[in-house]
Amino acid sequence: MIGKGHSISRTGASIAYGWNQEKEAEVVLKEYLAGDTPVEITEEFKIIQSQNQRCTNNTLSFIVSPTVEDGKNMSRKDLGEIAQKFLQEMKLTNHQVIAFVHRDKQHTHIHIYANRISLTGEVYKDNFIGKRSQLAADNVAKELGLTRVREVQRERLQELNGIRQEIRKIHEKVLGSRPKSLNAYIRLMQDHKVKMIPIINKSHQLQGFRFEFKGVNLKASEVHRNMSGNRLIAEILQNRSWSRSIEAPKSLQILDKTVQLSASLTTKIGKELIKGVIKRALDTGIGM
Structure with a gap:
């Protein structure tokens, strides 16, 4: 109920x-x-x-x-x-x-x-x-x-499993092209008929994202937990040359607007960036 x-x-x-x-x-x-x-x-x-x-x-x-x-x-x-x-x-x-x-x-x-x-x-x-x-x-x-x-x-979610898998496959394909900005990611998803919708709270801060595809509207985490806003943003940031920094941004450019991030989202992004730095260090060590 x-x-x-x-x-x-x-x-x-x-x-x-x-x-x-x-x-x-x-x-x-x-x-x-x-x-x-x-x-x-x-x-x-x-x-x-x-x-x-x-x-x-x-x-x-x-x-x-x-x-x-x-x-x-x-x-x-x-x-x-x-x-x-x-x-x-x-x-x-x-x-x-x-x-x-x-x-x-x-x-x-x-x-x-x-x-x-x-x-x-x-x-x-x-x-x-x-x-x-x-x-x-x-x-x-x-x-x-x-x-x-x-x-x-x-x-x-079980009923929508087919749609969820389609969105996730498109997401992985787009990430595979290593977009350098959220705007680039959004445009590439749109090219595959997937609309990405920012979730803005009453304080006009970004909290996360939703995806719309074939008439179905889902939260990013409902598509797959790996597609949550904090993980997505962190992964895109790590595609940039300066992304070895573990400092999370306080705002982001989304299409034609600068959007402030909620404190909780900023904290989560920071944790994902730290994980990325640790993973790169471990991968580098293993390869030596």
């Missing part, structure tokens, strides 16, 4: 989407609410939200998705129990909540909308809400004996 979450400002439009009858929407949970339409529910949210006018993203939106196999035979009651336990894990039991199931696709999933302002006026802290949603869904799956997120990810 997978959980996703973020804060939103468009309460009414989001609840209306959740209640969309074209998606065979069905209410599976409703807490501290009396309304029977999206407009009525939104107005009830606004009454509580008026206690804190400074909070603009004042609604929390979650999607909780059991696997296709787990979800296809679940009843309204089963899905309501998942929603309730998820909210308990997220510590949102003192908040207005409405949850809908959508069955318009093969993959049954639950949309949950919670008022970010509690019944007593406190603002729910939304830092790392995406990660916390994943953990909450995983804990619920474990408690209910459902397929957990790691198993879902493993199944997905």
